Amino acid sequence: MKIFFLVGVFFAITSNISANSVILDSVEDFSNTQRLNGWSYGYYDGDVPNAYSPDDFEELTKFIGNKWTLQTGSGGFWTEISNIDFHPNGMSTGEGRQRVEHWAVRRWISDSSGTLSLSGKIFKNNFTAGNGVVAHIFVNGKEEFSQFISAQDKVGIDYSFNVNVKIGTQIDFAIDPFKSQDSYDGTTFTAKGSLLDCWATYKDSTLQIPCVKVKNAFGQESIYKVAMQYKSFTQPMNFVLTSAELITARGNLLNNQSIKDCWATYTKGSLHIPCVRVINPLGQSKYDVNMQFKPLSKPMNFELTGNKQK
Numbered sequence: 001m002k003i004f005f006l007v008g009v010f011f012a013i014t015s016n017i018s019a020n021s022v023i024l025d026s027v028e029d030f031s032n033t034q035r036l037n038g039w040s041y042g043y044y045d046g047d048v049p050n051a052y053s054p055d056d057f058e059e060l061t062k063f064i065g066n067k068w069t070l071q072t073g074s075g076g077f078w079t080e081i082s083n084i085d086f087h088p089n090g091m092s093t094g095e096g097r098q099r100v101e102h103w104a105v106r107r108w109i110s111d112s113s114g115t116l117s118l119s120g121k122i123f124k125n126n127f128t129a130g131n132g133v134v135a136h137i138f139v140n141g142k143e144e145f146s147q148f149i150s151a152q153d154k155v156g157i158d159y160s161f162n163v164n165v166k167i168g169t170q171i172d173f174a175i176d177p178f179k180s181q182d183s184y185d186g187t188t189f190t191a192k193g194s195l196l197d198c199w200a201t202y203k204d205s206t207l208q209i210p211c212v213k214v215k216n217a218f219g220q221e222s223i224y225k226v227a228m229q230y231k232s233f234t235q236p237m238n239f240v241l242t243s244a245e246l247i248t249a250r251g252n253l254l255n256n257q258s259i260k261d262c263w264a265t266y267t268k269g270s271l272h273i274p275c276v277r278v279i280n281p282l283g284q285s286k287y288d289v290n291m292q293f294k295p296l297s298k299p300m301n302f303e304l305t306g307n308k309q310k
Contacts, residue, residue: 030083041068090182123156126186241300
C-alpha cells in the first residue's frame with residue numbers, strides 16, 4: 001500500500017467497522033426479572049423532593065399475567081408495564097383504584113459507551129375515551145424527549161434521536177397520565193438502540209479506533225476505544241498509544257455477523273485492522289492493515305508492519 005503524505009503525514013484513515021450494533025430492545029429484552037438485560041420496571045409516585053423525575057423511581061413488585069404491576073384490583077392501582085405497553089395511574093381514576101398519581105417507567109442502564117441511535121413507536125392502544133398521555137425520555141436525569149399522545153391516537157408517532165452514553169448511563173422511558181386522569185391510558189411505547197460510533201479516523205496526527213477487540217490471557221474478549229498519536233517522519237510509520245477506554249465486555253456485540261468481519265483486533269502484540277479506507281487527494285482506497293507492538297515501549301508504540309489493498 002502506498003499512503004499519500006503531505007508534510008510527513010497522511011490525510012485520513014477511516015474504518016467502517018460498525019453501522020448497527022443493537023444493545024437495547026425493550027420488546028426482545030423484556031422479562032419477569034428486574035434488572036435483567038439492564039432493564040428495570042417501575043414508577044414515579046411523587047414521594048421525593050424532585051417528584052416525577054428519575055430521582056423518584058421505584059421498582060414494581062409483582063409480575064402477573066406477563067405484566068409488571070404493584071397491586072391490582074380494587075384498592076390497588078392501574079400502574080403496569082408489559083413488553084410493549086404502559087398504563088399509569090391518576091388522581092382521577094376508577095373501579096376502586098387508589099387516587100394517587102403514578103407514571104409508569106421502564107428504565108435501562110447502559111453497559112456500553114458510544115453514540116446510541118435510539119428509536120421506537122408510541123401510540124394509544126386503548127383509544128375508546130380518556131384525555132391522552134404524555135411520553136417522556138430522560139437520560140441521566142435530563143429530559144431529552146417529551147410528546148403528548150391524544151386519547152384517540154391509535155397511529156401515534158415514530159421517534160428517533162442520538163444520545164451519547166457511557167457504562168452506567170441511565171435512560172428512563174415514562175408515561176404520565178395527562179392532568180392525572182388515567183381513564184383508557186393504555187399506551188404502546190417501545191425502544192430500540194444501536195451503537196453507531198465504531199469508526200476509526202485519522203485527523204491532525206491522531207488515530208481514533210473506537211472498537212478494538214482485545215483477547216486476554218484467559219481467552220476473554222472485551223472492546224476498547226483506543227487513541228494513538230502518529231510519530232512524525234517515522235519510517236515505517238509509528239504510533240504511540242495515548243488512551244484506551246473499556247467500552248463493553250458484552251458478548252452479543254462480538255457476535256453480530258454484519259460487523260464481525262471488520263473488527264479491529266489486538267492479540268499477543270499484533271493489531272489487525274481489516275477494514276481501512278485511506279482518503280487522499282486522488283480519491284479513496286481500501287486496505288487491510290497490520291501493526292505490531294514494540295516490546296517494552298512505554299507508552300506503548302505500534303509500528304506499521306503490513307498492508308494489503310482490498
